[in-house]
Amino acid sequence: MIRFTAHLEKAAGSLMAVNVREVAEDAGVSVGTVSNVLNRPDKVSPATVARVQASIARLGFVRNDAARQLRAGRSRTIGLVVLDIRNPFFAEIARGAEERADEHGLSVLIANSDEQQQRELMHLDLFEEQRVAGVLVTPLNEGSPQLAQIRDRGTPVVLVDRESVDGAFAAVSVDDTEGGRLATEHLLARGRRRIAFVGGPASLRQVSDRYAGAQAAVSAAGAELEFIATTVLSVEEGRRIGRHILGREAAVRPDAIFAANDLLALGILQSLVMTGDARVPEDIALIGYDDIDFAAAAVIPLSSVRQPAALIGSTAVDLLVRSQGQDVPVREHVLFRPELVARASTLGS
Amino acid sequence: MIRFTAHLEKAAGSLMAVNVREVAEDAGVSVGTVSNVLNRPDKVSPATVARVQASIARLGFVRNDAARQLRAGRSRTIGLVVLDIRNPFFAEIARGAEERADEHGLSVLIANSDEQQQRELMHLDLFEEQRVAGVLVTPLNEGSPQLAQIRDRGTPVVLVDRESVDGAFAAVSVDDTEGGRLATEHLLARGRRRIAFVGGPASLRQVSDRYAGAQAAVSAAGAELEFIATTVLSVEEGRRIGRHILGREAAVRPDAIFAANDLLALGILQSLVMTGDARVPEDIALIGYDDIDFAAAAVIPLSSVRQPAALIGSTAVDLLVRSQGQDVPVREHVLFRPELVARASTLGS
DNA sequence: CTGTTAGCGCCTTCAT
DNA sequence: ATGAAGGCGCTAACAG
Numbered sequence: 001m002i003r004f005t006a007h008l009e010k011a012a013g014s015l016m017a018v019n020v021r022e023v024a025e026d027a028g029v030s031v032g033t034v035s036n037v038l039n040r041p042d043k044v045s046p047a048t049v050a051r052v053q054a055s056i057a058r059l060g061f062v063r064n065d066a067a068r069q070l071r072a073g074r075s076r077t078i079g080l081v082v083l084d085i086r087n088p089f090f091a092e093i094a095r096g097a098e099e100r101a102d103e104h105g106l107s108v109l110i111a112n113s114d115e116q117q118q119r120e121l122m123h124l125d126l127f128e129e130q131r132v133a134g135v136l137v138t139p140l141n142e143g144s145p146q147l148a149q150i151r152d153r154g155t156p157v158v159l160v161d162r163e164s165v166d167g168a169f170a171a172v173s174v175d176d177t178e179g180g181r182l183a184t185e186h187l188l189a190r191g192r193r194r195i196a197f198v199g200g201p202a203s204l205r206q207v208s209d210r211y212a213g214a215q216a217a218v219s220a221a222g223a224e225l226e227f228i229a230t231t232v233l234s235v236e237e238g239r240r241i242g243r244h245i246l247g248r249e250a251a252v253r254p255d256a257i258f259a260a261n262d263l264l265a266l267g268i269l270q271s272l273v274m275t276g277d278a279r280v281p282e283d284i285a286l287i288g289y290d291d292i293d294f295a296a297a298a299v300i301p302l303s304s305v306r307q308p309a310a311l312i313g314s315t316a317v318d319l320l321v322r323s324q325g326q327d328v329p330v331r332e333h334v335l336f337r338p339e340l341v342a343r344a345s346t347l348g349s
Numbered sequence: 350m351i352r353f354t355a356h357l358e359k360a361a362g363s364l365m366a367v368n369v370r371e372v373a374e375d376a377g378v379s380v381g382t383v384s385n386v387l388n389r390p391d392k393v394s395p396a397t398v399a400r401v402q403a404s405i406a407r408l409g410f411v412r413n414d415a416a417r418q419l420r421a422g423r424s425r426t427i428g429l430v431v432l433d434i435r436n437p438f439f440a441e442i443a444r445g446a447e448e449r450a451d452e453h454g455l456s457v458l459i460a461n462s463d464e465q466q467q468r469e470l471m472h473l474d475l476f477e478e479q480r481v482a483g484v485l486v487t488p489l490n491e492g493s494p495q496l497a498q499i500r501d502r503g504t505p506v507v508l509v510d511r512e513s514v515d516g517a518f519a520a521v522s523v524d525d526t527e528g529g530r531l532a533t534e535h536l537l538a539r540g541r542r543r544i545a546f547v548g549g550p551a552s553l554r555q556v557s558d559r560y561a562g563a564q565a566a567v568s569a570a571g572a573e574l575e576f577i578a579t580t581v582l583s584v585e586e587g588r589r590i591g592r593h594i595l596g597r598e599a600a601v602r603p604d605a606i607f608a609a610n611d612l613l614a615l616g617i618l619q620s621l622v623m624t625g626d627a628r629v630p631e632d633i634a635l636i637g638y639d640d641i642d643f644a645a646a647a648v649i650p651l652s653s654v655r656q657p658a659a660l661i662g663s664t665a666v667d668l669l670v671r672s673q674g675q676d677v678p679v680r681e682h683v684l685f686r687p688e689l690v691a692r693a694s695t696l697g698s
Numbered sequence: 699c700t701g702t703t704a705g706c707g708c709c710t711t712c713a714t
Numbered sequence: 715a716t717g718a719a720g721g722c723g724c725t726a727a728c729a730g
Contacts, residue, residue, distance in 0.1 A: 017422075017480075017503065019707055030717045035709055045715065060502055065478035066424075067707035069415035070722050073366075077475075085459070086440040086642075094434055098461060107475055110434070110459040112447060126426075126456055129414035131366075153409050154366065235642040266646040293435075293584040294643040297615040299650065368723055379701040384725055394699065416723035419706045 018061040027055040038063065069131060077107045078320060079127035080160075081120060081137040083204075084233065085112040087263055089290040089309050090138070093160060096313025097136060104321050106133055113140065115204075115232055121146055128155050134320040136160050136313075141203060142169065156323035156330070158316045161307075162205060164333060170319045172312050172334045176206055179305040179338035180213020183258050183287045184225075186303070190346055192256035192285055193223045198241050198268065199260025200230040207233075207260050210289060214258055226254060233260060238267020245284075246277050255284060256346075262288035262295045262304055269345065273299045286345040301343035308336055367410040376404040387412065418480060426456045427669060428476035429509075430469060430486040432553075433582065434461040436612055438639040438658050439487070442509060445662025446485060453670050455482055462489065464553075464581055470495055477504050483669040485509050485662075490552065491518065505672035505679070507665045510656075511554060513682060519668045521661050521683045525555055528654040528687035529562020532607050532636045533574075535652070539695055541605035541634055542572045547590050547617065548609025549579040556582075556609050559638060563607055575603060582609060587616020594633075595626050604633060605695075611637035611644045611653055618694065622648045635694040650692035657685055 020038075024031045029048060036044045037052040044052075055061075069075050078101055082090040098108045111127070113120035117140050124146060127135050134156035139147060142162055151157040151169065159171035187195055197214050199207040211227065218225040228244075230237045238259065245253055245268075259265035265288030272278045272286075280286050280300045288295060291306035315334050323330040369387075373380045378397060385393045386401040393401075404410075418424045427450055431439040447457045460476070462469035466489050473495060476484050483505035488496060491511055500506040500518065508520035536544055546563050548556040560576065567574040577593075579586045587608065594602055594617075608614035614637030621627045621635075629635050629649045637644060640655035664683050672679040 017707090020709090021707080031708080032710080032717060032719095033715085036716085039709080043715075048715080060498060062474075062502060063478050064419070064480065064707050065475075066415045066418035066480060067722090068478075068709080070413070070419050070707080070724090071709050073722080075415075085434075085443055086437055088435055088437065091435040091440065094461065095463070098463075107460070107472070110461075111456070112443065112459075114444075114447075123456070125411075126414075129412050129417075131413065131415060149409060153411060235646070263642075266643060270646045293612075294615065294646070297584070297619045297643070297648060298646055299648055301648065366723090369725095370723080380724085381701055381703090381726085382699085385700085388725075392699075397700085413723050416706090417725080419708090419723080420725050422706075 017064065018059045019064070020061075023052065023055050023059060023061050026059060027052045074131050074133055076105065077109055077130070077132050078317065079111060079123070079130070079132045079135045080108050081111045081113050081123050081127075081135065081139075083113055083115050083138045083140070085110065085114075087233070087261070087290075088292040088294065089261070089307070092292075092309035093313040096310030097317050098313075099310070100314035100317040104317070106317070106321075115140065115201075117141070124150060128153070131155070134158065134323060136316045136320065138162055142205070151329055156320050158319045158323075160316050161312060163335075164331070167331055167333065170323065170330050170332050172316045172319065172336075174307045174312070174336045174338050176209035176338075177213040177216070179289065179307070180210035180258070181217045182213070182338060182340045183210075183289065183305050184214040184217035186340055186342060186346060187256040187258060187285055187287060188217060188221045188223060190256070190281070190285055194226070194254045195223060195256045195258060196226045196228050196245070196254035197258050197260070198228045198230060198238075198264055199233065202229065210258075210260055230260075230264065233264050235263045235267040235270075238264040238269075239271050240267075242268040242271020246271060246275055253278070253284065257284055257286045259286070259288045262290045262292045262302065264288065265302055265304070266294065266298055269298055269300060269302065281344070281346050281348050291341050295341075296343065298345070300345045303343045303346040304341050306339045306341050312336065366413065367408045368413070369410075372401065372404050372408060372410050375408055376401045423480050423482055425454060426458055426479070426481050427666065428460060428472070428479070428481040428484045429457050430460045430462055430472050430476070430484065430488075432462055432464050432487045432489070434459065434463075436582070436610070436639075437641040437643065438610070438656070441641075441658035442662035445659030446666050447662075448659075449663035449666040453666070455666070455670075464489065466490070473499060477502070480504070483507065483672060485665045485669065487511055491554070500678055505669050507668045507672075509665050510661060512684075513680070516680055516682065519672065519679050519681050521665045521668065521685075523656045523661070523685045523687050525558035525687075526562040526565070528638065528656070529559035529607070530566045531562070531687060531689045532559075532638065532654050533563040533566035535689055535691060535695060536605040536607060536634055536636060537566060537570045537572060539605070539630070539634055543575070543603045544572060544605045544607060545575045545577050545594070545603035546607050546609070547577045547579060547587075547613055548582065551578065559607075559609055579609075579613065582613050584612045584616040584619075587613040587618075588620045589616075591617040591620020595620060595624055602627065602633065606633055606635045608635070608637045611639045611641045611651065613637065614651055614653070615643065615647055618647055618649060618651065630693070630695050630697050640690050645692065647694070649694045652692045652695040653690050655688045655690050661685065
């Protein structure tokens, strides 16, 4: 009778989660044995294993990760906080990270800060509260005290696509100053003298470093460099900037644009080409940054500066794994070099 | 002396997480009060709140979410499993979902199945073990028993960009058959008669429905329809297909291509344009699907079928929230209509 | 307004 | 090979 009632409740509510104790009862063993079947099946007789697994299947038992973690202290999940989930560059980083994490039996959960400090902190808090195995983050500001706190409290932190200025964090990055220099020298080599750098906010190191590289190249060549500030790095913002530039007299337009990333560059390209008021690259040469897949497929195939996105992601996971269980966090810094990819938007056809 | 030692340990190890008990001790209150400060500060005198918060800050206390959840039974996190994180269409869905989730005090964690059944199941398992508030998923196969199990065990499930064939799940989708029809009728209206549908795997409903729509349109018009199968829906695969088509004699090439998504279409476009062996749209007209931002910025601006990506994401969260605490899961189905966006890749310049 | 206490579900000794 | 028991950190219910 009791059994029958229990069965009814199960069928009706279907909500109360089954736990190890119920599995143990059902299989006629102790909870310790169930736990062993789950985690160290070789320590249990095959017959018992089979019986317990049958009960697990019948009852629809699902381990409660919260309880596991509470016991274990840490989870098997890596938190990844990206600047912009819509940027294929970060999507590719995520892919690289996932692939490597898989090999280590870890999962990657992605959170999007959308270039907002508040959202970044919110996600970092969440990940820390979840006691993730570690956090991979492209921070808006690597000097923020929160980041150091998280690391100091025992959650490994790896900076992604970002240097650690004072070597305080493990980091995987690409030399953005070098990349900015590469892009700009290329424009100069194509005979351009009035270069506009488009990007922002300037507080993003990716932006300021690329600009610094551009400045270095320009001043060495004695050319002009203008800074056109954006609020975000998106296709839409690029379109806006493109319209802004076309709004100028032809005489005061730049003869080349270096956009801080490909999203921006593609948006600018759309504006310029759609109106037909400025030819690319004859009137205005254009180069982007990241070399996302879509750059090569653009109206005018877009020159860009390539970064090894998937490799950045997988390397970040490697660094994280190396931090596992270390008492003092790994602070290794891996620096990749960017690579110029010249296409029609600077070379012409 | 004891205090001093404790302090030393904290500084040295830095790893033992601080818990409510320690905060309570430090602040000279009980753990219950600490909990109240954390969750119902209005129930505690301002002076006490201040004292407790000071202790929290000084000790660097971070709530243990595992323990919270264990107690609460469920988390405040929504799991989102997408088919391909590199597809901007899904990135946009994620954005829409996050925005709405924020409004409900929920977080969204994104997992990437990468069109692999095994990875999808792995992530779904993980989310279920985490007792997430619910799961938003674009499944490879909505008939899989696991999906129904998850729902039946009490984790709300909402299908995203996918119909629920038998109405068994809550779902947010766009009429893919209609979309396929729209795209194909447009090609027919442009005078095309030998249409190739490129996409795969056919087990993806998005693919089979769009194909079905194409078939309906084609047979009504008495034109030809060829199915060119792909293994995945990526830019790279598109390039491969493009080369394959160019490998044919001009006489047996299609005069129009309908690609199952924009990634594929952009890859195809790259191949066709780079070799210059076939003009778009004169020799081959091309239309994609999703209308991602990059479609408009393509070499030849790409015609596409637009889907309201952000709206799909936010609506999915709405459905999920409506399931919260319901004994029987909501099975509402929201269906959006796709919209044709004709550009140069079918219209010419 | 504050303190005490009993679990949430799991894992892991320690005995048997 | 199996069973019994304690405790991970938190919250809510209850008592004061």
